[in-house]
Amino acid sequence: MSREESVLRFEKVSFEYGHNKPILDEVDFPVRRGMKMAVMGQNGAGKSTLFALMSGTLKPDSGEIHVSQGVTIATAPQVIPRDQLSLAVREFFLKCFTEPVYDIDPRIDAVLEVVNLKQHKKLHERVMSSFSGGQQARLLLASALIQNPDLLLLDEPTNNLDTAGIEHLTKFLVEYPSTCIVISHDAKFLNAFTTGVLYLDVFTRKIEQYPGNYNDVQRDILARIDRENKKNAQLEKKIQENKDKANFFAQKGGKMRLVAKKMRTEVEEMEESKVAVRKEDKTIRPFTIPAQQDLSGVILTLTSYTLHGGKKSVTKKANISLLKNQHLLLKGPNGIGKSTLLERIVLGSPEGSHIAEGVKVGYYRQDFSTLDFEQTVFATLMKAIGQPDEERLRATAAGFLLSSDVIQTKIGDLSEGQKGLVAFASLVLERPGLLILDEPTNHINFRHLPIIAKALDQYAGAMILVSHVPEFVEQIRIDDILDLGK
Ligand SMILES: Nc1ncnc2c1ncn2[C@@H]1O[C@H](COP(=O)(O)OP(=O)(O)OP(=O)(O)O)[C@@H](O)[C@H]1O
Ligand SMILES: [Mg+2]
Numbered sequence: 153m154s155r156e157e158s159v160l161r162f163e164k165v166s167f168e169y170g171h172n173k174p175i176l177d178e179v180d181f182p183v184r185r186g187m188k189m190a191v192m193g194q195n196g197a198g199k200s201t202l203f204a205l206m207s208g209t210l211k212p213d214s215g216e217i218h219v220s221q222g223v224t225i226a227t228a229p230q231v232i233p234r235d236q237l238s239l240a241v242r243e244f245f246l247k248c249f250t251e252p253v254y255d256i257d258p259r260i261d262a263v264l265e266v267v268n269l270k271q272h273k274k275l276h277e278r279v280m281s282s283f284s285g286g287q288q289a290r291l292l293l294a295s296a297l298i299q300n301p302d303l304l305l306l307d308e309p310t311n312n313l314d315t316a317g318i319e320h321l322t323k324f325l326v327e328y329p330s331t332c333i334v335i336s337h338d339a340k341f342l343n344a345f346t347t348g349v350l351y352l353d354v355f356t357r358k359i360e361q362y363p364g365n366y367n368d369v370q371r372d373i374l375a376r377i378d379r380e381n382k383k384n385a386q387l388e389k390k391i392q393e394n395k396d397k398a399n400f401f402a403q404k405g406g407k408m409r410l411v412a413k414k415m416r417t418e419v420e421e422m423e424e425s426k427v428a429v430r431k432e433d434k435t436i437r438p439f440t441i442p443a444q445q446d447l448s449g450v451i452l453t454l455t456s457y458t459l460h461g462g463k464k465s466v467t468k469k470a471n472i473s474l475l476k477n478q479h480l481l482l483k484g485p486n487g488i489g490k491s492t493l494l495e496r497i498v499l500g501s502p503e504g505s506h507i508a509e510g511v512k513v514g515y516y517r518q519d520f521s522t523l524d525f526e527q528t529v530f531a532t533l534m535k536a537i538g539q540p541d542e543e544r545l546r547a548t549a550a551g552f553l554l555s556s557d558v559i560q561t562k563i564g565d566l567s568e569g570q571k572g573l574v575a576f577a578s579l580v581l582e583r584p585g586l587l588i589l590d591e592p593t594n595h596i597n598f599r600h601l602p603i604i605a606k607a608l609d610q611y612a613g614a615m616i617l618v619s620h621v622p623e624f625v626e627q628i629r630i631d632d633i634l635d636l637g638k
Contacts, residue, residue: 158182159223159303159331160206162359165215167198167205169565172557175201177357178215181350183303183331190342190366191335193352194433195569195597196558199335202352202359203227203305206333226301228292230308230335230568230595231519237281241291244280248295263294268320270487285312285518285591286486286620293321304332308568310341311594312518314486314620337598339366355431373430380429387422394419435599436573437551438606443613444512444585447476451511451586451614452497456504459489459636470504472634474586474614479629482618484636490618491518491590493636497616498588507586514584518591520571525564529554529574532563536578545581552577568595576604587615593624602627 160183168174175198183189191199204210205217207225219225226248236244245260246253253259257276264271267290272278283291289312296304310318318341325332325345333350336342342365349362349369362369398415401408454472458465474480482490497505498515507513515522523532533545549559552573563571572595579587589608593601605627608615619625 157184158218159185159220160225161218163216163218165205165212165217167201167210167212169201174357176205176212176359179357179359181359181361183333185331186329187331187348188325188328188346189333189348189350190346191333191350191352192366192369194354194599195553195573195595196567197352197354197433198567199352200230200307200567202350203229203307203333203335206303206305223302224299225303225305226296226299227305228296228307228309230311232280232288232292234525237279239280240277241280242276244291245295245298248299259298260294263298264290266297266324267291267294268317269294284487284489284491285594286314286317289313290317302330304328304330306332306334306336308335308337308595310336310338312486312591312620315622317486337596339598342366353430354433356428373432377430377432380427384426384429387426391419391422394422433597433599434553436553436603438603439548439551439576439580441514441579441587441607441611442583443476443611444583447511447585447613449508450475451508452505452616454497454505454634457493457496457636458504460492470634472632474616474632476585476614477612478631479608479611479615479617480632480634481625481630482616482634482636486620488636490636494588494590494616494618511585512582514579514582514587516575516579516587516589516592518594520563520568520575523563523571523575523578526562528562529559529566532574533559533577533581536581538582548577548580569597572596573600576607585613587611587613589615589617589619591618591620593619593621 162179162181164178164180165176166178167176191202193199201210205212207227236247239247241260242256246256260276261271269287269290280288280291289309293306293309296306309321313321322341322344325334334342334346346365347363349364349366351360351362351369353360362372364372394415398412398419401412401415450473452472452474454470456467456469458467472480482493484490497507498513500507529549530545533549534540537545546559554570554573554577558566558570563574566574572592592604596604601624605624608617609628617625617628
């Protein structure tokens, strides 16, 4: 492949966050013009970091990142940076440009049309944090598209999107004419438009490039592991044979010693040609979220709720009383008010909802804001346990792939998926009586999802779940549904 065809090329690029946090080790790969690629790799492998290197936000420690002449790059980040949540929409979009833009308003309108974000009056003045998760996902995508880049980088763009949103985005990307790289844990979404994969291997810190879609790559990797194991087994057999013969000849003495020596050299050569078998990414250990002891009677009642969409608020009646071991699914399209309702329930808003006294609430928030970003993982989990039981803390953390390095990291420095895994570990340690989960699949690697679904399915306290992923919800026992869209 000629170098002219690529928009971007990594040459022996290494990067680490501090000494014990290597991310890339002498990585080489090109990105060809017009390609639509997926990035895969486990939570915390460094996918978002890779994007930051591509866009120039981070600089490599060594090696070169060649961006072809005139090529512009724009990223739709995984989440809105915290310091930008208080910006108004117009300011947020202006920040995407280094030079002043005089026609920003019509450009915002045009790009919001593309991402299918319904226009409200005064939208340009609205603060970013006031939008729902699905609306924020659309704003993030729009913030990259408005720059009309040659290379578009999308970091988990389907998080929080409802079915209509995902369909719209898929169609857009199928028709998108420029080069595009997408990080996503949604296989169906990726398979609809990508033709190649960059796999960040967390064990070797290398990037492997594969043709084909997500399923092809999974198959290729398994086949490769099988091939490498077989090759090593064959070598091992020959090595043993040679060793046995060498011993036999060595005992004979005389000239035979030379033969034995030659055979031992061969053994060494064969040892060296054994390959390092590619390791599969790790999956979290199966777990349960123990429910608070001695729960009885009605844990939560909901008699009415208010939706604040569109021009006016509407109050609706409901008739819900959740007992122990009852699971409620809260449904409705993006922006209807699911997260707001959950928030009000937790805060114990005065009218309409009531949590029984003494019930401990475990709350998994869409934006992880129940976690203190300045605290370490260790301190966060210690608080969740509520007693100094370090052994249990470490054992639980390890089950969620939070190694001893990660445990000492500040929550704010974790990858988004790792924050999710900390949130789950906290729930396990907290033993809640009422479990409230707002989009618990966001950012989480696909291989962990069946295990999380099983834990929720078996949870024996009262539970309210919001999720936009039908295949996930299908694996969880649901006893009652409240559809806000009705
Ligand atoms: N500013 C930072 N300081 C120290 N460590 C960091 C920093 N940012 C990220 N890391 C660490 O680097 C690793 C890679 O993070 P990154 O966000 O790139 O992962 P990711 O592959 O995008 O994960 P996810 O799938 O969860 O989004 C993580 O272990 C994270 O804790
Ligand atoms: Mg990431």
